[in-house]
Amino acid sequence: MARRNPERRAALVDAAIEVLAKEGARGLTFRAVDTEAAVPVGTASNYFANRDDLLTQAGARVYERLQPDEAATTRRPGASDRETYVMLMHELVDRISAFHSGYLALLELRLEATRRPDLRAVLTERVRADLDANVAFHLAAGLPGDETSVKLLYLAFNWLIVEQLTLPGVFSPAEREQLVAAAVDRIVRP
Known part of the structure; x- marks a missing residue:
């Protein structure tokens, strides 16, 4: 089930960016994102359909933050x-x-x-x-x-x-x- 809290989603995508920088693409898991975002385990999986969805949203978000x-x-x-x-x-x-x-x-x-x-x-x-x-x-x-x-x-x-x-x-x-x-x-x- 996809959650609709945009602030939480942004925090999770930002956490995914940090995980990618620290651990690389192989280290990007929902659990790692949850840990980086300091949210309960399972939160990221409620916001993103799958890992590809998370990667794609991180790709869009990093450019937003570079502006x-x-x-x-x-x-x-x-x-x-x-x-x-x-x-x-x-x-x-x-x-x-x-x-x-x-x-x-x-x-x-x-x-x-x-x-x-x-x-x-x-x-x-x-x-x-x-x-x-x-x-x-x-x-x-x-x-x-x-x-x-x-x-x-x-x-x-x-x-x-x-x-x-x-x-x-x-x-x-x-x-x-x-x-x-x-x-x-x-x-x-x-």
Whole structure:
């Protein structure tokens, strides 16, 4: 029987994200989610039809939580120069890196998506929507570069974030700062 308490469902999905980050996809069980969410055993199974349902909802939720909050989007300057672009890219890398467990869970979800069509569909839809929103923001803000620049930065920064979260000793914080600026300089042309 599916429960309808949206706050409890969100807490369970958030707990699933934490379990994915800590234990990987193999560790994601209803019991592990119940334990992480500090709810009675059997609660998660009342909210999700099966493990695939839980994985799919975690895939959608992690993208919701990776979005910038309204305060971050309203404080962005209106300038469209290189310095603004570099500042926005630092903000992006820092925001995503700050949700360490979410990004690690997302890596697990991406691997699972190769075997689960429903999860693949959710992640494909979310990533495509995110890319489209980033391109639309870029064009509306009049930032230098074009749609391809946005996509190349997306690809470059995704791997920079993976390095930072999985092997943090590869690049120092100063190197990361330099790499973000260099990526903007080399990929984005006025």
